[in-house]
Amino acid sequence: MKKHxxxxxxxxxxxxxxxxxxxLFEEISGDLYEYYNELxxxxxxxxxxxxxxxxxxxxxxxxxxxxxxxxxxNLYGMFKNDIKTSLRIIKREKLYSAINILGLAxxxxxxxxxLLYVRFEQxxxxxxxxxxxxxxxxxxxxxxxxxxxxxxxxxxxxxxxxKEEFPEITDFARAYGLDGMIVTVDGKQFRESNVYAVxxxxxxxxxxxxxxxxxxxxLSQTGEVVLTRSSAIRFFGKENVVGEQLSISSNxxxxxxxxxxxxxxxxxxxGLLLSYxxxxxxxxxxxxxxxxxxxxxYLELTNPxxxxxxxxxxxxxxxRLREEDYIPDERIISQGIKDIHLHSHKSxxxxxxxxxxxxxxxxxxxxxxIIIAILNYINLSTAQAINRAKEAGIRRIVGSSKAELRxxxxxxSVLLNxxxxxxxxxxxxxxxxxxKSLAGLPENFQILTDPGSWYLLGTLLLTSTLLSGIFPAxxxxxxxxxxxLKGDLPNxxxxxxMRKALVTIxxxxxxxxxxxxxxxGEQLSFMINKDLGMNTNKIVVINAPxxxxxxxxxxxxxxxxxxxxxxxNVGLSSTVPGLSTASMSSTTNIxxxxxPRDLKNNFFMYLIDSNFFSTMxxxxxxxxxFPEISNFEYPIVVNEEALRIWGIAxxxxxxxxKSTFWGRNHTVIGVVKDFHQLGAKSAYLPxxxxxxxxxxxxxxxxxxEGEVLDQISxxxxxxxxxxxxxxxxxxxLDQNFDxxxxxxxxxxxxxxxxxxxAILITCLGLFGLSSFTVAKRTKEIGIxxxxxxxxxxxxxxxxxxxxxxxxxxxxxxxxLSYLIVENWLNQYSFRISxxxxxxxxxxxxxxxxxxxxxxxxxxxxxxxxxxxxxRDE
Amino acid sequence: xxxxxxxxxEELVLLMxxxxxxDAYGLAIRHAIKEHANRKVTIGAVHGTVNRLExxxxxxxxxxxxxxxxxGRRKRLFTITNSGKSILEKSRDEKMALWGKIPELxxxxxxxxx
Numbered sequence: 001m002k003k004h005x006x007x008x009x010x011x012x013x014x015x016x017x018x019x020x021x022x023x024l025f026e027e028i029s030g031d032l033y034e035y036y037n038e039l040x041x042x043x044x045x046x047x048x049x050x051x052x053x054x055x056x057x058x059x060x061x062x063x064x065x066x067x068x069x070x071x072x073x074n075l076y077g078m079f080k081n082d083i084k085t086s087l088r089i090i091k092r093e094k095l096y097s098a099i100n101i102l103g104l105a106x107x108x109x110x111x112x113x114x115l116l117y118v119r120f121e122q123x124x125x126x127x128x129x130x131x132x133x134x135x136x137x138x139x140x141x142x143x144x145x146x147x148x149x150x151x152x153x154x155x156x157x158x159x160x161x162x163k164e165e166f167p168e169i170t171d172f173a174r175a176y177g178l179d180g181m182i183v184t185v186d187g188k189q190f191r192e193s194n195v196y197a198v199x200x201x202x203x204x205x206x207x208x209x210x211x212x213x214x215x216x217x218x219l220s221q222t223g224e225v226v227l228t229r230s231s232a233i234r235f236f237g238k239e240n241v242v243g244e245q246l247s248i249s250s251n252x253x254x255x256x257x258x259x260x261x262x263x264x265x266x267x268x269x270x271g272l273l274l275s276y277x278x279x280x281x282x283x284x285x286x287x288x289x290x291x292x293x294x295x296x297x298y299l300e301l302t303n304p305x306x307x308x309x310x311x312x313x314x315x316x317x318x319x320r321l322r323e324e325d326y327i328p329d330e331r332i333i334s335q336g337i338k339d340i341h342l343h344s345h346k347s348x349x350x351x352x353x354x355x356x357x358x359x360x361x362x363x364x365x366x367x368x369x370i371i372i373a374i375l376n377y378i379n380l381s382t383a384q385a386i387n388r389a390k391e392a393g394i395r396r397i398v399g400s401s402k403a404e405l406r407x408x409x410x411x412x413s414v415l416l417n418x419x420x421x422x423x424x425x426x427x428x429x430x431x432x433x434x435x436k437s438l439a440g441l442p443e444n445f446q447i448l449t450d451p452g453s454w455y456l457l458g459t460l461l462l463t464s465t466l467l468s469g470i471f472p473a474x475x476x477x478x479x480x481x482x483x484x485l486k487g488d489l490p491n492x493x494x495x496x497x498m499r500k501a502l503v504t505i506x507x508x509x510x511x512x513x514x515x516x517x518x519x520x521g522e523q524l525s526f527m528i529n530k531d532l533g534m535n536t537n538k539i540v541v542i543n544a545p546x547x548x549x550x551x552x553x554x555x556x557x558x559x560x561x562x563x564x565x566x567x568x569n570v571g572l573s574s575t576v577p578g579l580s581t582a583s584m585s586s587t588t589n590i591x592x593x594x595x596p597r598d599l600k601n602n603f604f605m606y607l608i609d610s611n612f613f614s615t616m617x618x619x620x621x622x623x624x625x626f627p628e629i630s631n632f633e634y635p636i637v638v639n640e641e642a643l644r645i646w647g648i649a650x651x652x653x654x655x656x657x658k659s660t661f662w663g664r665n666h667t668v669i670g671v672v673k674d675f676h677q678l679g680a681k682s683a684y685l686p687x688x689x690x691x692x693x694x695x696x697x698x699x700x701x702x703x704x705e706g707e708v709l710d711q712i713s714x715x716x717x718x719x720x721x722x723x724x725x726x727x728x729x730x731x732x733l734d735q736n737f738d739x740x741x742x743x744x745x746x747x748x749x750x751x752x753x754x755x756x757x758a759i760l761i762t763c764l765g766l767f768g769l770s771s772f773t774v775a776k777r778t779k780e781i782g783i784x785x786x787x788x789x790x791x792x793x794x795x796x797x798x799x800x801x802x803x804x805x806x807x808x809x810x811x812x813x814x815x816l817s818y819l820i821v822e823n824w825l826n827q828y829s830f831r832i833s834x835x836x837x838x839x840x841x842x843x844x845x846x847x848x849x850x851x852x853x854x855x856x857x858x859x860x861x862x863x864x865x866x867x868x869x870x871r872d873e
Numbered sequence: 874x875x876x877x878x879x880x881x882x883e884e885l886v887l888l889m890x891x892x893x894x895x896d897a898y899g900l901a902i903r904h905a906i907k908e909h910a911n912r913k914v915t916i917g918a919v920h921g922t923v924n925r926l927e928x929x930x931x932x933x934x935x936x937x938x939x940x941x942x943x944x945g946r947r948k949r950l951f952t953i954t955n956s957g958k959s960i961l962e963k964s965r966d967e968k969m970a971l972w973g974k975i976p977e978l979x980x981x982x983x984x985x986x987x
Binding site for chain 2: 059
């Protein structure tokens with residue numbers, strides 16, 4: 001029994017002897033041993049557990065060896081010496097140290113900032129503990145089996161039907177978006193753009209527990225409203241507003257709860273929720289619920305694993321509805337809500353979603369920049385190794401082992417990395433706010449106080465220390481001491497070739513990044529300057545009042561505006577260019593005359609008055625603009641894209657053709673030139689313009705030359721005369737339109753910064769390398785000069801090698817960049833064609849910067865007086 | 874040494890050392906504490922305390938014999954010093970004096986135990 005010991009005491013004794021004071025070792029190990037033997041009656045696992053439990057509790061200050069003094073750790077002195085000499089070297093070689101530290105710090109900063117951005121983009125819906133279980137159903141429009149369009153809004157009957165049908169669905173929640181509602185609170189009016197009518201389950205499913213109010217009953221009755229905390233404060237000036245009243249479009253509503261604001265990382269943001277039953281009046285009026293799909297539908301699964309099987313069942317269910325002719329050309333599919341932000345780009349999304357491609361692209365670039373920084377370090381330190389060879393040789397001869405020597409150089413890397421890490425924290429702290437606005441992160445996004453950034457930085461530091469430390473440590477550690485001391489420097493061919501290869505890689509990356517930056521910039525300015533098919537300058541768009549003001553007031557308003565010299569024209573419409581497709585209604589199966597009605601494409605409807613085209617300065621390519629009074633009952637104008645879908649080449653052909661939809665017989669009276677409703681990123685949409693005499697949503701006013709601010713206040717004056725109670729909210733059409741390029745602008749800016757950093761780091765490295773080469777060849781240069789070499793010959797001699805490398809890099813980088821850039825550009829419907837100059841210019845720029853870097857050093861070297869450089873031999 | 878303070882656990886360990894007489898070493902003290910005071914502590918805690926007590930001069934130690942049970946390693950045996958004895962007495966007297974000043978609680982408590 002006594003001999004049977006599952007834990008080798010030898011092992012634990014060894015650990016003890018390492019960390020416990022020598023004079024205490026015997027009694028402690030003895031006690032532990034005895035204790036262990038006392039435990040024979042216990043099961044083995046318990047024995048081991050108890051043993052180690054007591055063992056670990058011996059690691060207290062009284063028992064542990066001191067690092068210094070008579071009982072110090074064996075290697076302590078060595079470490080101390082290593083750190084001291086490393087610090088001395090860092091201080092002596094100021095240039096190299098600065099280059100290394102700056103390079104690494106820049107790499108860390110870039111990597112941390114980009115990884116944080118990526119983390120934010122991936123964190124969508126993570127606030128919601130149910131997010132794994134919640135799915136959204138969306139519609140696919142089909143032509144036969146070909147997918148034509150995807151729409152994330154569904155029929156409002158689908159939610160309840162699916163809940164009935166599928167046992168794996170525990171609940172459904174619909175959200176019907178209401179845009180631009182006027183909320184009246186105590187006579188004050190507010191325009192609220194993000195209003196949704198939702199089922200009671202919405203609150204639970206999307207994790208918005210009520211702060212005030214009753215979670216059980218909220219939103220179950222008609223006329224109930226839930227406010228977010230900030231809307232409550234905006235409307236009432238206080239948080240707890242349960243029981244208060246407000247009205248939307250003159251319907252009195254009761255507030256039954258207050259919830260937290262939607263977080264920045266959710267795809268569905270809102271300020272006010274309405275009970276879904278409040279919408280019944282609008283919904284029930286429709287005879288056929290399959291006429292219009294206009295509501296988001298969320299479903300909750302019993303558990304996350306049920307999603308794949310639900311998908312299959314849903315597809316069968318959808319086929320059945322298709323066969324029964326409810327949705328003849330559509331299919332219902334589902335997506336997890338976590339996938340919405342990065343992967344869903346359908347029509348009628350609640351907001352412009354992010355892009356997974358962009359996220360991965362940036363991730364890749366961050367990696368490249370870090371690689372450049374680490375390669376830099378490896379390059380410089382191995383190049384410098386020759387200077388350190390004597391130190392290494394002496395150390396070996398005085399008795400240092402290879403491992404100790406490696407440790408010495410490794411410690412140097414550790415120190416440099418630590419300095420770089422601290423510097424990067426400072427830089428991140430300094431650029432924090434600037435970066436947030438650049439990357440489009442929310443204001444309250446915490447960078448330095450987020451533990452995530454510290455983990456990130458820690459991991460980066462560790463990885464970079466290992467990667468950048470091990471290689472030089474091994475190179476220097478393996479020098480043969482005798483050869484080194486004889487002056488036979490290990491200037492191996494292999495080392496030189498490797499350094500050249502690394503420099504080539506660095507420059508290839510830098511060139512690629514700069515090319516991408518140039519192309520992104522070019523594409524952006526192409527989109528901004530592209531002819532939009534209209535004139536967006538000097539147009540002010542007013543959100544139309546939706547209260548009791550009647551049609552007459554709109555006409556009267558338009559007329560009063562037109563009378564003033566400050567305004568050239570006024571147009572009324574249901575949407576304006578620059579607003580998303582969500583602002584338009586769309587209809588499928590629109591054909592001409594006898595042609596079959598099986599066109600599955602979505603045609604977008606633009607309701608306008610007779611002045612809209614002229615106000616926007618849109619060009620009619622055929623037929624007429626809407627006249628004040630038309631000969632036809634339902635005149636429409638179509639755009640060129642609609643003709644393309646109908647397969648009509650000559651615009652003349654469509655004039656006076658009939659088109660039946662919405663139960664009315666329309667007559668085409670004109671064709672308008674395609675204009676960009678969405679930015680130049682997206683293709684033209686097929687559009688149908690309908691002369692509309694109902695209430696518009698937007699009033700567009702073209703200003704004449706003059707002081708814009710005065711004109712705006714004049715406009716407000718006129719507006720007040722006609723609509724006394726509605727708020728005067730306006731925006732500039734061109735600014736609003738440009739906002740669509742925000743993501744592209746951000747991408748281009750982030751990329752410029754990245755490539756700037758990459759080039760900076762690379763050139764720092766090049767500078768270090770060339771100054772090292774020059775230092776090594778000082779004598780050679782001296783001799784050459786004595787023998788009559790000219791300055792230009794020497795500069796040429798010194799820079800030739802590096803410039804060749806950069807040239808090789810460009811040969812590597814250009815074809816690779818071509819592939820990537822070509823791919824990237826294809827995501828734009830209107831893109832620039834690739835031009836050789838877009839590749840040559842960045843390459844030449846890098847070449848020039850590289851040349852200047854090397855040249856500065858070479859020129860300096862060529863001016864050293866040979867008498868000086870040759871003196872000491 | 875008059876300034877030295879005697880902690881609660883230190884006092885307990887000191888009492889155990891007196892109790893164990895000739896065989897007071899780390900593990901044995903731990904057992905005694907478990908048996909008489911119904912307290913479970915780690916062996917390390919006992920070692921830490923005796924170390925401190927020895928530094929304060931309340932106990933002294935010598936190495937005793939080893940045994941097969943201990944893998945042949947010797948024990949460190951502790952004995953109480955005079956200053957250790959006097960601090961124990963002082964501690965007891967102080968407490969008795971305090972108890973004397975609160976008769977009601979003292980009676981109640983003793984009664985309760987009886």
